Amino acid sequence: MKSSIVFSLLLIAASANALYIPAAADTSMERRDDILRRGGGDKGPKDRPVAPTAEEKRKAANDKFQEMKSHVIHGKDAKGKDEAPDKGRHTLTAYCKANPKATGQCNTKTNLCHVPDANKSLWDDRPGKHTLQQIENHCTEAILNHTKNPTNRAQVVKTDAGHHICIKYISGNNNGGPGTCYHAGVNALGPKAMAGDTCDHTGNEADNKEDKADFKCSAL
Ligand SMILES: *[C@@H]1O[C@H](CO)[C@@H](O)[C@H](O)[C@H]1NC(C)=O
Numbered sequence: 538m539k540s541s542i543v544f545s546l547l548l549i550a551a552s553a554n555a556l557y558i559p560a561a562a563d564t565s566m567e568r569r570d571d572i573l574r575r576g577g578g579d580k581g582p583k584d585r586p587v588a589p590t591a592e593e594k595r596k597a598a599n600d601k602f603q604e605m606k607s608h609v610i611h612g613k614d615a616k617g618k619d620e621a622p623d624k625g626r627h628t629l630t631a632y633c634k635a636n637p638k639a640t641g642q643c644n645t646k647t648n649l650c651h652v653p654d655a656n657k658s659l660w661d662d663r664p665g666k667h668t669l670q671q672i673e674n675h676c677t678e679a680i681l682n683h684t685k686n687p688t689n690r691a692q693v694v695k696t697d698a699g700h701h702i703c704i705k706y707i708s709g710n711n712n713g714g715p716g717t718c719y720h721a722g723v724n725a726l727g728p729k730a731m732a733g734d735t736c737d738h739t740g741n742e743a744d745n746k747e748d749k750a751d752f753k754c755s756a757l
Pocket residue numbers: 656658721738
């Protein structure tokens with residue numbers, strides 16, 4: 538009896554310790570990358586034997602997204618400068634603004650779009666489709682779940698509308714860039730694809746013809 542109380546106290550002490558993150562280390566990219574690398578399964582180095590909490594992991598994934606957000610959504614670099622029109626801008630609004638002559642098609646079920654000439658994958662961010670917050674959530678989930686499957690493949694993410702879509706995250710670690718995130722195909726995956734699984738590109742055109750809608754940037 539006594540020993541189990543002592544044990545519980547030790548557990549409380551250990552978890553309190555795990556929650557304590559010095560302010561400087563909390564913001565360091567090194568610690569964030571460490572959390573992302575370690576994911577859920579890895580117990581980590583001996584000096585930090587307690588695995589990061591789910592909350593810590595989500596925060597690290599979102600921090601990672603914040604670094605690439607302006608690139609992914611607006612086509613702006615870290616200093617807020619416009620990048621070339623074909624860079625980043627994985628939203629219909631930003632892409633069309635920079636590429637007014639572009640044309641493509643959307644899947645009206647998933648509201649994911651593609652520009653064939655540029656092989657560009659876009660979220661439809663027009664009113665009532667994907668909000669910027671939802672796009673951020675897709676990428677955060679893909680980054681989070683990618684750490685469990687650190688392969689070159691994309692991740693299944695469940696949208697608020699209930700579709701299982703395929704999201705590709707690239708860390709940028711190999712080229713010193715902020716990384717990127719975009720959808721890998723406009724179609725929803727079947728019911729067998731579970732959120733967090735890896736997935737392959739789902740195609741650039743809606744599988745069902747009735748879900749296919751052309752768009753012209755000049756007409757948006
Ligand atoms: C188009 O882009 C996707 C990744 O978004 C890539 O897998 C595919 O190979 C590209 N296709 C062409 C024709 O370049």
